[in-house]
Amino acid sequence: MDGFLPAEHGRRKTLKTPIGCVGDGLHTGRRMSLTLHPAAVGAGIQFRRTDLGVDIPARFDFVTDTRLCTTIAAPAAPAVRIGTIEHIMAALAGAGIDDVIIEVDGPEIPILDGSAAPFLFLIDCAGVATSAAPRQMIDVLRPVRVEDGRGAFAELHPNAEAAFDCTLEIDYPNTAIGHQSLNFRLTPEAFRANLADSRTFGLAEDVARLHEAGLALGGSLDNAVVVDGMTILNPGGLRHADEFIRHKMLDVVGDLALAGGPLRARFIGSRSGHALNNQLLRALFADKDAWRWVGGASAPADAATARAKQKAPAFA
Ligand SMILES: [Zn+2]
Numbered sequence: 001m002d003g004f005l006p007a008e009h010g011r012r013k014t015l016k017t018p019i020g021c022v023g024d025g026l027h028t029g030r031r032m033s034l035t036l037h038p039a040a041v042g043a044g045i046q047f048r049r050t051d052l053g054v055d056i057p058a059r060f061d062f063v064t065d066t067r068l069c070t071t072i073a074a075p076a077a078p079a080v081r082i083g084t085i086e087h088i089m090a091a092l093a094g095a096g097i098d099d100v101i102i103e104v105d106g107p108e109i110p111i112l113d114g115s116a117a118p119f120l121f122l123i124d125c126a127g128v129a130t131s132a133a134p135r136q137m138i139d140v141l142r143p144v145r146v147e148d149g150r151g152a153f154a155e156l157h158p159n160a161e162a163a164f165d166c167t168l169e170i171d172y173p174n175t176a177i178g179h180q181s182l183n184f185r186l187t188p189e190a191f192r193a194n195l196a197d198s199r200t201f202g203l204a205e206d207v208a209r210l211h212e213a214g215l216a217l218g219g220s221l222d223n224a225v226v227v228d229g230m231t232i233l234n235p236g237g238l239r240h241a242d243e244f245i246r247h248k249m250l251d252v253v254g255d256l257a258l259a260g261g262p263l264r265a266r267f268i269g270s271r272s273g274h275a276l277n278n279q280l281l282r283a284l285f286a287d288k289d290a291w292r293w294v295g296g297a298s299a300p301a302d303a304a305t306a307r308a309k310q311k312a313p314a315f316a
Contacts, residue, residue: 010134011132012131012134014039014040014098014129015123015127016038017038019126025111026216030108030218032108032109034102036123038100038101046100060260066274066277070083070084070254070255070277071083082107083109084108085109087109087112088102088119089253090116091120091254092257093191094116094186096188115250117197134295137294139158141291145283151271152269152271157267162294163186165184165265166184166253167268168182168248169271170244172227175227194246197239204226204227207219207224252267255281259285
């Protein structure tokens with residue numbers, strides 16, 4: 001891999017040992033058990049509902065709902081869903097993990113503290129195993145853009161360097177959030193230092209509405225920042241003055257990790273959330289001339305087989 005990354009970033013990684021935790025789902029309020037398992041080189045990231053015995057590949061084309069979080073469903077059994085996958089996906093992308101099985105015994109990944117830091121802690125405790133297999137990247141060859149008709153947009157552009165660079169802005173007028181923007185290059189060190197511990201957030205009026213509708217039942221000041229006008233309701237305040245844009249960037253990293261491999265691209269977004277992030281990947285892979293796999297020319301046969309599997313049916 002050319003460019004700025006140390007050589008070990010160019011090798012596929014998994015965990016050294018299984019590791020798990022127990023926590024509540026943000027939306028269901030149900031208590032669930034989560035376990036991460038090492039996986040074979042080339043296996044990719046796979047979710048598994050242990051209560052139902054169903055596997056769901058962590059891929060953009062299995063996303064079925066992006067309204068409150070990113071939810072994926074089993075292709076052969078659409079009723080089998082796993083919600084709130086974006087923060088654990090961000091932690092895995094941030095740590096450079098390519099191959100892992102994520103087991104959960106219910107319909108949602110536990111929210112824990114609302115950030116990616118607890119997942120990074122689990123990865124740290126398990127340890128990272130670096131294989132000899134080269135890590136391929138998805139190289140964006142020409143610009144792709146999606147927008148929502150209300151001025152929000154997300155774009156991917158080619159990147160002269162072998163990296164994933166992001167520029168994002170958000171705007172919540174007349175609130176403590178206001179206008180925030182951030183530039184970020186994804187590396188394990190930068191993700192850990194700048195994004196991992198930033199928490200999900202909501203406006204107090206939206207939280208009240210969600211609770212009335214029976215949603216966000218597990219939500220509390222222990223796992224989300226709640227903003228009421230110019231006031232932060234959490235007694236401990238913010239972890240960073242710009243925690244909101246850092247969390248939205250964390251969501252971009254997690255949502256775009258559903259590409260099926262690391263992106264070599266520049267992301268530019270304005271008020272982009274889970275819906276646009278997913279539409280962006282769908283637009284990219286709908287255009288076979290907009291991307292290609294790069295690196296890892298000497299990939300072993302099993303990695304090549306996994307790539308072939310990744311290409312079907314989404315890339316067919
Ligand atoms: Zn989030």
